[in-house]
Amino acid sequence: MVEWQNPKTDWAVNPKNPVPEDFNRIEGNIDFLKSDIETKKGVIVAAINDMNQPAEVTNTHAELADKIRDISNDATAVVGDVESGKTFYSAGAKKTGTLALSGTAGTGDVLSGKTFYNTALKTKRTGNMPNRGAVVLTPGTSNKAIVAGYHSGQGYVKGDANLVAGNIVSGKSIFGVAGSVNVGKKWGSGTVAATKPAEGGCLLSVRSLVFRPSFIWVEFAVDRIVRWAAPGLSPGFNTAWNTMYLYMWGYSGSDKADVKTDISITLYSNGFDIHFTGFTYPGAIAKWIAFE
Known part of the structure:
Protein backbone atom coordinates (compact mmCIF):
# COMPACT_ATOMS: atom_id res chain seq x y z
CA MET A 1 0.00 0.00 0.00
CA SER A 72 -32.01 -0.93 17.89
CA ASN A 73 -35.19 -1.79 16.01
CA ASP A 74 -35.35 -5.26 17.56
CA ALA A 75 -35.07 -3.92 21.12
CA THR A 76 -38.10 -4.94 23.19
CA ALA A 77 -37.65 -2.65 26.22
CA VAL A 78 -39.85 0.38 26.69
CA VAL A 79 -39.24 3.34 28.97
CA GLY A 80 -41.21 1.71 31.80
CA ASP A 81 -38.84 -1.27 31.75
CA VAL A 82 -35.68 0.77 32.33
CA GLU A 83 -34.62 2.34 35.62
CA SER A 84 -35.60 5.97 35.93
CA GLY A 85 -32.87 8.28 34.65
CA LYS A 86 -31.04 5.55 32.71
CA THR A 87 -30.89 5.74 28.91
CA PHE A 88 -31.18 3.15 26.16
CA TYR A 89 -31.80 2.90 22.43
CA SER A 90 -34.91 1.55 20.81
CA ALA A 91 -36.33 1.98 17.30
CA GLY A 92 -33.36 4.09 16.29
CA ALA A 93 -33.80 6.62 19.10
CA LYS A 94 -32.18 7.24 22.45
CA LYS A 95 -34.70 7.00 25.26
CA THR A 96 -34.74 7.51 29.04
CA GLY A 97 -36.22 4.97 31.45
CA THR A 98 -39.02 5.83 33.87
CA LEU A 99 -39.08 2.70 36.08
CA ALA A 100 -39.08 3.88 39.70
CA LEU A 101 -37.61 1.52 42.30
CA SER A 102 -39.98 2.10 45.20
CA GLY A 103 -39.77 -1.09 47.26
CA THR A 104 -40.40 -0.62 50.98
CA ALA A 105 -39.51 -4.09 52.27
CA GLY A 106 -36.76 -4.38 54.84
CA THR A 107 -34.73 -7.44 55.75
CA GLY A 108 -37.17 -8.19 58.57
CA ASP A 109 -40.04 -8.38 56.05
CA VAL A 110 -38.44 -11.14 53.97
CA LEU A 111 -38.01 -14.79 54.98
CA SER A 112 -34.60 -15.63 56.36
CA GLY A 113 -32.23 -16.78 53.62
CA LYS A 114 -34.29 -15.31 50.77
CA THR A 115 -32.85 -12.44 48.74
CA PHE A 116 -34.51 -9.35 47.28
CA TYR A 117 -33.97 -5.86 45.87
CA ASN A 118 -35.88 -2.73 46.82
CA THR A 119 -34.74 0.81 45.98
CA ALA A 120 -31.20 -0.02 44.90
CA LEU A 121 -31.14 -1.98 41.65
CA LYS A 122 -27.63 -3.33 42.21
CA THR A 123 -27.90 -3.99 45.94
CA LYS A 124 -29.07 -7.49 46.79
CA ARG A 125 -30.38 -7.92 50.31
CA THR A 126 -31.01 -11.04 52.39
CA GLY A 127 -34.07 -11.39 54.60
CA ASN A 128 -33.90 -12.34 58.27
CA MET A 129 -37.56 -12.98 59.09
CA PRO A 130 -37.66 -16.18 61.23
CA ASN A 131 -39.51 -19.18 59.84
CA ARG A 132 -42.04 -20.28 62.46
CA GLY A 133 -43.43 -23.13 60.39
CA ALA A 134 -46.71 -24.60 61.69
CA VAL A 135 -47.45 -23.18 65.14
CA VAL A 136 -50.10 -24.94 67.23
CA LEU A 137 -51.70 -22.91 70.03
CA THR A 138 -53.58 -24.37 72.98
CA PRO A 139 -56.14 -21.96 74.50
CA GLY A 140 -55.78 -21.10 78.15
CA THR A 141 -56.94 -18.55 80.70
CA SER A 142 -54.83 -15.74 79.24
CA ASN A 143 -54.00 -14.45 75.78
CA LYS A 144 -51.18 -16.20 73.92
CA ALA A 145 -49.06 -14.08 71.64
CA ILE A 146 -48.62 -15.03 67.99
CA VAL A 147 -44.91 -14.42 67.60
CA ALA A 148 -43.70 -12.42 64.62
CA GLY A 149 -42.30 -14.32 61.67
CA TYR A 150 -43.28 -16.45 58.70
CA HIS A 151 -46.07 -18.97 59.28
CA SER A 152 -46.58 -21.80 56.81
CA GLY A 153 -50.37 -21.71 56.98
CA GLN A 154 -50.49 -25.19 58.53
CA GLY A 155 -50.65 -23.91 62.11
CA TYR A 156 -53.88 -23.80 64.08
CA VAL A 157 -55.53 -23.15 67.44
CA LYS A 158 -56.62 -26.37 69.12
CA GLY A 159 -60.34 -27.02 69.40
CA ASP A 160 -62.21 -29.16 71.93
CA ALA A 161 -65.45 -31.03 71.31
CA ASN A 162 -66.43 -30.35 74.92
CA LEU A 163 -66.68 -26.62 74.25
CA VAL A 164 -70.48 -26.61 74.07
CA ALA A 165 -73.15 -24.70 75.97
CA GLY A 166 -74.20 -27.81 77.89
CA ASN A 167 -70.78 -28.00 79.54
CA ILE A 168 -70.69 -24.37 80.68
CA VAL A 169 -72.47 -22.82 83.64
CA SER A 170 -75.28 -20.46 82.75
CA GLY A 171 -74.13 -16.85 82.94
CA LYS A 172 -70.57 -17.73 81.94
CA SER A 173 -69.03 -17.97 78.50
CA ILE A 174 -65.84 -19.58 77.19
CA PHE A 175 -64.40 -18.29 73.91
CA GLY A 176 -67.76 -16.83 72.97
CA VAL A 177 -69.82 -19.94 73.82
CA ALA A 178 -72.48 -18.98 76.37
CA GLY A 179 -73.26 -21.60 78.99
CA SER A 180 -76.71 -23.10 79.52
CA VAL A 181 -76.17 -25.29 82.59
CA ASN A 182 -78.06 -24.24 85.73
CA VAL A 183 -76.10 -25.73 88.62
CA GLY A 184 -78.24 -24.21 91.38
CA LYS A 185 -76.76 -23.34 94.75
CA LYS A 186 -73.40 -24.66 95.86
CA TRP A 187 -73.24 -26.84 98.95
CA GLY A 188 -70.76 -28.77 101.00
CA SER A 189 -70.69 -31.21 103.90
CA GLY A 190 -68.26 -32.90 106.24
CA THR A 191 -67.22 -33.46 109.81
CA VAL A 192 -65.27 -31.23 112.18
CA ALA A 193 -63.81 -31.75 115.66
CA ALA A 194 -64.78 -29.21 118.30
CA THR A 195 -62.02 -27.22 119.99
CA LYS A 196 -61.88 -25.10 123.12
CA PRO A 197 -60.94 -21.50 122.31
CA ALA A 198 -59.07 -19.24 124.73
CA GLU A 199 -62.21 -17.30 125.55
CA GLY A 200 -63.95 -20.55 126.60
CA GLY A 201 -66.91 -22.41 125.25
CA CYS A 202 -66.75 -24.71 122.23
CA LEU A 203 -65.67 -23.85 118.66
CA LEU A 204 -66.42 -25.49 115.31
CA SER A 205 -64.29 -24.04 112.49
CA VAL A 206 -64.63 -24.94 108.77
CA ARG A 207 -62.60 -23.40 105.92
CA SER A 208 -63.03 -25.93 103.12
CA LEU A 209 -65.90 -24.31 101.22
CA VAL A 210 -65.68 -22.50 97.88
CA PHE A 211 -68.54 -20.15 98.73
CA ARG A 212 -69.95 -18.04 101.58
CA PRO A 213 -72.72 -20.07 103.26
CA SER A 214 -76.19 -18.75 104.05
CA PHE A 215 -77.61 -21.89 105.69
CA ILE A 216 -75.76 -24.28 108.05
CA TRP A 217 -76.90 -27.48 109.79
CA VAL A 218 -74.66 -28.96 112.49
CA GLU A 219 -75.31 -32.21 114.37
CA PHE A 220 -73.25 -33.73 117.15
CA ALA A 221 -73.06 -37.50 117.43
CA VAL A 222 -74.58 -37.33 120.94
CA ASP A 223 -77.92 -35.95 119.76
CA ARG A 224 -77.09 -32.32 120.32
CA ILE A 225 -78.22 -30.28 117.33
CA VAL A 226 -77.51 -26.75 116.21
CA ARG A 227 -79.45 -25.20 113.35
CA TRP A 228 -78.81 -21.77 111.88
CA ALA A 229 -79.95 -19.82 108.84
CA ALA A 230 -79.14 -16.25 107.89
CA PRO A 231 -82.13 -14.08 108.93
CA GLY A 232 -84.38 -13.25 106.01
CA LEU A 233 -82.77 -15.78 103.64
CA SER A 234 -84.73 -18.82 104.81
CA PRO A 235 -88.35 -17.71 105.24
CA GLY A 236 -89.59 -21.29 105.13
CA PHE A 237 -88.04 -22.10 108.51
CA ASN A 238 -89.57 -21.20 111.86
CA THR A 239 -88.46 -18.21 113.87
CA ALA A 240 -86.16 -20.23 116.13
CA TRP A 241 -84.02 -21.23 113.13
CA ASN A 242 -83.39 -17.59 112.33
CA THR A 243 -81.95 -16.77 115.74
CA MET A 244 -78.48 -17.05 117.11
CA TYR A 245 -79.24 -19.78 119.62
CA LEU A 246 -78.36 -23.41 120.07
CA TYR A 247 -81.20 -25.71 121.02
CA MET A 248 -79.99 -28.97 122.50
CA TRP A 249 -82.11 -31.98 123.18
CA GLY A 250 -80.59 -34.35 125.70
CA TYR A 251 -82.15 -37.78 126.04
CA SER A 252 -82.03 -39.78 129.26
CA GLY A 253 -84.49 -42.58 129.23
CA SER A 254 -87.86 -41.05 128.53
CA ASP A 255 -86.85 -37.62 129.80
CA LYS A 256 -86.18 -34.80 127.40
CA ALA A 257 -84.29 -31.68 128.38
CA ASP A 258 -84.59 -28.57 126.23
CA VAL A 259 -81.47 -26.48 126.80
CA LYS A 260 -80.78 -23.20 125.05
CA THR A 261 -77.28 -21.75 124.87
CA ASP A 262 -75.97 -18.63 123.18
CA ILE A 263 -73.84 -19.04 120.06
CA SER A 264 -72.01 -16.69 117.74
CA ILE A 265 -71.54 -17.46 114.07
CA THR A 266 -69.00 -15.82 111.78
CA LEU A 267 -69.26 -16.37 108.04
CA TYR A 268 -66.33 -16.34 105.61
CA SER A 269 -65.97 -16.60 101.85
CA ASN A 270 -64.76 -20.18 102.33
CA GLY A 271 -66.46 -21.39 105.52
CA PHE A 272 -67.71 -20.50 108.99
CA ASP A 273 -66.97 -20.46 112.73
CA ILE A 274 -69.63 -21.49 115.29
CA HIS A 275 -68.78 -20.55 118.88
CA PHE A 276 -70.91 -22.09 121.62
CA THR A 277 -70.60 -19.89 124.70
CA GLY A 278 -72.77 -21.88 127.10
CA PHE A 279 -70.94 -25.22 127.22
CA THR A 280 -67.59 -26.87 126.57
CA TYR A 281 -67.37 -29.96 124.43
CA PRO A 282 -63.78 -30.24 123.05
CA GLY A 283 -62.97 -33.18 120.78
CA ALA A 284 -66.57 -33.92 119.96
CA ILE A 285 -67.16 -34.74 116.28
CA ALA A 286 -69.88 -32.78 114.56
CA LYS A 287 -71.40 -33.42 111.15
CA TRP A 288 -72.23 -30.36 109.11
CA ILE A 289 -73.85 -29.38 105.85
CA ALA A 290 -73.80 -25.86 104.41
CA PHE A 291 -75.55 -24.21 101.45
CA GLU A 292 -74.66 -21.12 99.46
Missing part, protein backbone atom coordinates in the same frame (compact mmCIF):
# COMPACT_ATOMS: atom_id res chain seq x y z
CA VAL A 2 1.29 3.46 -0.95
CA GLU A 3 2.16 5.60 2.03
CA TRP A 4 0.58 8.96 2.56
CA GLN A 5 2.68 11.96 1.44
CA ASN A 6 2.12 15.47 2.67
CA PRO A 7 0.45 17.44 -0.13
CA LYS A 8 1.54 20.81 -1.47
CA THR A 9 -1.08 23.27 -0.22
CA ASP A 10 0.48 26.60 -1.27
CA TRP A 11 -0.03 26.54 -5.05
CA ALA A 12 -1.70 29.92 -4.99
CA VAL A 13 1.01 31.76 -3.13
CA ASN A 14 3.92 29.69 -4.34
CA PRO A 15 3.04 28.57 -7.85
CA LYS A 16 5.27 26.39 -9.96
CA ASN A 17 5.00 24.18 -12.95
CA PRO A 18 3.92 20.65 -11.89
CA VAL A 19 6.48 17.96 -12.38
CA PRO A 20 6.01 14.20 -12.49
CA GLU A 21 6.77 13.99 -8.75
CA ASP A 22 3.82 16.21 -8.00
CA PHE A 23 1.48 14.05 -10.06
CA ASN A 24 2.85 10.87 -8.49
CA ARG A 25 2.30 12.29 -5.00
CA ILE A 26 -1.25 13.32 -5.83
CA GLU A 27 -2.10 9.97 -7.44
CA GLY A 28 -0.49 8.09 -4.56
CA ASN A 29 -2.46 9.97 -1.95
CA ILE A 30 -5.68 9.32 -3.87
CA ASP A 31 -4.88 5.61 -3.94
CA PHE A 32 -4.02 5.70 -0.24
CA LEU A 33 -7.31 7.35 0.66
CA LYS A 34 -9.28 4.86 -1.42
CA SER A 35 -7.59 1.92 0.27
CA ASP A 36 -7.87 3.46 3.73
CA ILE A 37 -11.56 4.22 3.33
CA GLU A 38 -12.32 0.70 2.15
CA THR A 39 -10.40 -0.77 5.09
CA LYS A 40 -12.24 1.37 7.63
CA LYS A 41 -15.54 0.73 5.87
CA GLY A 42 -14.90 -2.98 6.30
CA VAL A 43 -14.48 -2.49 10.05
CA ILE A 44 -17.82 -0.65 10.19
CA VAL A 45 -19.50 -3.39 8.14
CA ALA A 46 -18.14 -6.06 10.49
CA ALA A 47 -19.46 -4.14 13.50
CA ILE A 48 -22.90 -3.82 11.91
CA ASN A 49 -22.97 -7.56 11.28
CA ASP A 50 -21.98 -8.15 14.91
CA MET A 51 -25.17 -6.30 15.87
CA ASN A 52 -27.29 -8.78 13.88
CA GLN A 53 -27.81 -6.43 10.92
CA PRO A 54 -26.62 -7.92 7.59
CA ALA A 55 -24.20 -5.57 5.80
CA GLU A 56 -21.65 -5.81 2.95
CA VAL A 57 -18.63 -3.76 1.99
CA THR A 58 -20.35 -3.11 -1.30
CA ASN A 59 -23.15 -1.26 0.49
CA THR A 60 -23.09 2.46 0.04
CA HIS A 61 -22.39 4.67 2.99
CA ALA A 62 -26.02 5.75 3.00
CA GLU A 63 -27.12 2.12 3.17
CA LEU A 64 -24.73 1.45 6.01
CA ALA A 65 -26.10 4.47 7.85
CA ASP A 66 -29.64 3.04 7.60
CA LYS A 67 -28.42 -0.32 8.87
CA ILE A 68 -26.82 1.39 11.87
CA ARG A 69 -30.16 3.03 12.66
CA ASP A 70 -31.87 -0.35 12.40
CA ILE A 71 -29.62 -1.90 15.04
